[in-house]
Amino acid sequence: MAKLNSYDEELRRACMAAIEATDQELVLSIRVAKSSGVWAKSGKLGLGHMAKPRVLAISVKAKGQSSEAFLRVLKYSSGGVLQPAKLYKLKHLSKVEVVTNDRSGCTFTLGFDNLRVQSVAPPLWTMRNIDDRNRLIISILKTCKDVLxxxxxxxxxxxxxxxxxxxxxAATSKQVGSLQDGPVMPTIAEGDIKVIVERELVSQLEEEDDMEALFGRHVLYPQTCNAMGVGEAEAFSERLRRELQALEAANVHSIVENEPLLNEILDGLESAMSCVEEMDDWLGVFNLKLRHMREDIESIETRNNKLEMLSVNNKTLTEELEKLLERLHIPSEHAASLSDGSFDESCMLQNIEACEWLANAIRSLDVPKLEGCYTNMRSVREKRSELEKLRNTFVKRASEFLKTYFASLVDFMISDKSYFSQRGQLKRPDHADLRYKCRTYARLLQHLKALDKSCFVPLRKAYCSSLNLLLRREAREFANELRASTKASRNPAVWPEGSSGSNLSPGSGDTSTVSDAYGKMLTIFIPLLVDESSFFAHFMCFEVPVLAPPGSHHSNNQSVTNEDDDDLGIMDIDGDEKTAKETPELLALNESLHDLLDGIQEDFYAVVDWAYKIDPLRCISMHGITERYISAQKADAAGFVRILLDDLESRISTQFNSFVDEACHQIERHERNVRQVGVLSYIPRFATLATRMEQYIQGQSRDLVDQAYNKFVTVMFNTLERIAQADLKYADIMLLENYASCSLYDLANVVPTLAKFYHQASEAYEQACTRCISAIIYYQFEKLFQFARKIEDLMFTITPEEIPFQLGLSKMDLRKVVKSSLSGVDKSISSMFKRLQKKLNSEELLPSLWDKCKKEFLDKYDSFAQLVTKIYPTETIPAVSEMRDLLAQM
Known part of the structure; x- marks a missing residue:
């Protein structure tokens, strides 16, 4: 059993505990000594290379259909606990080499082919004996063959x-495995081991030396060796047997000669046996007495232990009961404050202390503050019921007081007219005193929430209802006085002509005070609403995330002094980019803010409608102002303020779009039953309107104005085309005169939308000019240019030499056409000029159109002259230069 000391059950359990987290199965664990020195000739390590105790373990991990084998190195910690040191994969094991310098054969090295530093000598592993070495190496070989x-x-x-x-x-390993309930050592047969022996354990030279030494003990003469054949081995064996018998006989003889000594030894053994038996009897007696004494001592110790335990338990129970009684005691001053104390400002410190004590007392009676064994005690249950009753009483009293207090604060401010705007004086709302008085009870509200969260729903509604009346009254009085104090004139309409509705009539006077009044309304009330929303969220203990620090949520253009250092910037819960999830607390805050500020938007709408009636174009300025406030409130604002600004922007856009739609409708029904002559009235008026719109936009967002431009120009051009088609005789003249009157060149250079329409009008103007000039030229010289067109058509099918022989294209026909068309050509050209002058209603366009007409006629005549020269080379017509001189004189 001594062989099992290196891999006993205790070592196996320690190794399994060290690799428990790896889900690997332990195959073998064995103790070794690790050293890194070079073995000397004496077979011992040098002084500089001391051996370190280690444990080598072989483990296997299943991976699907296959398995993976590992060689683990474990070391002992300072506390004597095994812990992993290194891990090798057996699939990379390439060589197992026993160090020949160690005469014991218990030292070997393991070579791995995946080590990064191959130049460093591998560590030396030394076993306690050859059996341990063989067990480890055979286990490694068996695992490599079965797994890899x-x-x-x-x-x-x-x-x-x-x-x-x-x-x-093999048999011993199996038996040890069954007895020790430990790992069964793997067995291996001769046929299973197929290794490459790089160097034999005994060389051939050493084997020959051993044989010579053996035979040297037995001298064989040469002649005898030559005479002896195969039977010599039998004689040699017989000789050895005889020598063995002689040696055994000599041993027996020596034993017989020493018989007296043996007898003395036997007598001494018998005497010793008798003493031993007597000693055994005495030991039995003493053992019995000691056993009885031990039983008595154990009985006494047991009784003493019970008495000590009882004493300790009684002392502990007394201490616990005293602590419990201390918890169950209600101080009289706290009970008086909670049940019928006053809520005056001077008494708030006592109320806060009472609330803190009550909350701690209730928590101290719950697990884990109080052990579970005490929770079902009658006294604990009664005391918990008493505390809950006291809490409910205090919460109800405090809630009723706060509701009344909020209403009284607001009623006092509403009854005092000096808080609101009056005739001839705009009053900025100031809630500093109101917030100061509310902060007196801020800590009380926090404790009420800790005691009973359900009481906050009616409290929040009461606060919102009271403050909503004050905010709406302030906004209404401010908006009324703002409109009354704003001086803005309403001038006669300039667009569209003849319209009687004032809502479609932007005045020609200065109406900037209208948009300034709207901006002042936003400047005063938007920061106020944001501050009120932030203060409400903080005051009413909403657990919502905060984006901006106090007082940092005002833009640069908002001239508002924020004196509330306790306000908080609330997360933007209605923006396009939501940075927080819609938690129940956030939804509740949104609903409360709606109750707090709902109805105040009507006064903003009234200002917008009032400004629109004075000057619809001021919607552009108001839209830009609203956009700036929306962008300023993206980082921090209460949800209702963002909704209010979005609604204002939508209302302004709707008002302006209604103005644009009505104006477009007026353009579409522009004097349908009357023949239109000259430039239509809405063409120059649109230029004036566009100039004013650009003045109002002043670098703000162009979407609203660009959409209006698209509607206006589209309707204008469509209406112009429709009116022109009513009289085809003068259609081109009307088109070119109206397109020429689109005097948007200066604005087109800076406004991309107008530039697109300006280019569209210029292109339509050129096309109308071309059609008009062509019609005038053909009216005077129709026969001449029709003759040229016939020649051009025939040139696609026949040769130029054949054209003079075609019907109607002979030389005689050419002379007739030239004579009828070019005789008195100066009069014909004068007739063209008079005809063009008669059609045009605008004298300013006549010079440019006449120049284009002369150029077009000269180009057509040049083409005709080239055809005559090519087809009729013998015929003569007036030269192109003569015609150019004649046109220059006209």
Whole structure:
């Protein structure tokens, strides 16, 4: 059993505990000594390379259909506990080499092919004996073959010796495994070991020396050796047998000669046996007495232990009962404050202390503050019921007081007219005193929430209801006085002509005070509403995330002095980019803010409608102001303020779009039953309107104005085309005159939307000019250019030499056409000029159109002259230069 000391059950349990977290199965664990020095000739390590105790363990981990084997190195910690040191994969084990310098054969090295530093000598592993070495190496070989399917090289070990050792120890290993309930040592047969022996354990030279020494003990003469054949071995064996018998006989003879000494020894043994038997009897007697004495001592110790335990338990129970009684005691001053104390400002400190004590007392009666064994005691249950009753009483009294207190604060402010705007004086709302008085009870509200969260729903509603009346009254009085004190004139309409509705009539006077009044309304009330929302969330103990520090949520253009250092910036819960999840607390805050501020938007809408009636174009300025406030409130605002700003922006856009739609409707029904001559009235008026709109936008968002431009221009151009098609005779003249009147060149250079429509009008103008000039030219020289067109058509099918022989295209026909068209050509050109002058209603366009007409006629005549030269080379017509000179004189 001494062989099992290196891998006993205790070592196995320690190794399994060290690798428990790896889900690996332990195969073998054995103690070794690790050293890193070079073995000297004497077979011992040098002084600089001391051996360190280690444990080598082989483990296997299943991975699906396959398994993976590991060689673990474990070391002892300072507390003597095994812990993993290194881990090797057996699939990388390439060589097992026994160190030949160690005469014991218990030292070997393990070579791995995946080590990064191959130049460093591998560590030396030294076993306690050869059996431990053989067990480890055979286990490694068996595991490699079963799990990996291949074996590493084994150097310095005789495989036959290993196989014989495995066969001899197979039965012993199985028996030890069953007795110790430990790992069964793997067995290996001779056929299972297929290793490459790089160097034999005994060389051939050493074997020859051993044989010579053996035969040297028995002298064989040469002649005898030559005469002896195969039977010489039998004679040699017989001689050895005779020598053995002689030696045994000599041993027996020596024993017989020493018989007297043996007799003396036997007598001494008999005397000793009698003494031993007598001593055994005495020991039995003493053992019985000691056993009885031990039983008595154990009985006494048991009684003493019970008495000591009883004393300790009684003392502990007394201490626990005293602590419990201390918990169950209600101080009289706290009970008086909670049941019928006053809520005046001077008494708030006592009320806060009472609330803190009550909350701690209730928590101290619950697990884990109080052990579970005490919770069902009658006294504890009665005391908990008493505390809960006291809490309910205090919460109800405090809630009723706060509701009345909030209403009284607001009623006092509403009854005093000096808090609101009056005739001739705009009053900025100031809630500093109101918030100061509310903060007196802020800590009380926090304790009420800790005592009973359900009481906060009616409290919040009461606060919102009271403050909503004050905010709406302030906004209404401010908006009324703001409109009354704003001076803005309403001038006659300039767009559309003849419209009687004032809502479609932007005045030509200065109406900037209208948008300034709207901006002042936002400047005063938007920061106020944000502050009220933030203060409400903080005051009413809403657990919501905070984005901005106190007082940092005002933009630069908001001239508001924030004196509330306790306000908090609330997370933007209605923005496009939501940075927080919709928690129940956040939803409750949103609903409460709606109750707090609902109805105040009507006064903002009234200001917007009032400004629209004075000057609809001021919607552009108001839209820009609203956009700036929306962008400023993206980082921090209560949800209702964002909704209010979005609704204002939508209302302003709707008002402006209604103005645009009505104006477009007026353009579409522009004098349908009357023949239109010259430039339509809405063309130049649109230029004036666009100029004013650009003045109002002043670098703000262009979406609203660009949409209006798209509607206006689209309707204008469609209406112009429709009116022009009503009289096809003058359609082109009307189109070119109206497109030429779109005087948006200056604005088109800076406004991309107008630039697109300006280019569209210019292109339509050029097309109308081309059609008009072509019609005038063909009216005077129709025969001449029709003759040229016939020639051009025939040139696609026949050769130029054949054209003079075609019907209607002979030289005689050419002379007739030239004579009828070009005789008195100066008069014909004058007639073209007069006809163009008669059609045009705008004298400003005549010079440019006449220049285009002359150029177009000269180009057509040049083409005609080239055709005549090519088809009729013998015929003569007026030269192009003569025609150019004639046109220059006109």
């Amino acid at each position: 399917g291949h074996l590493p090289k084994v150097v310095g070990i005789d495989v036959v010796e290993m196989a014989l050792w495995a066969k001899e120890n």
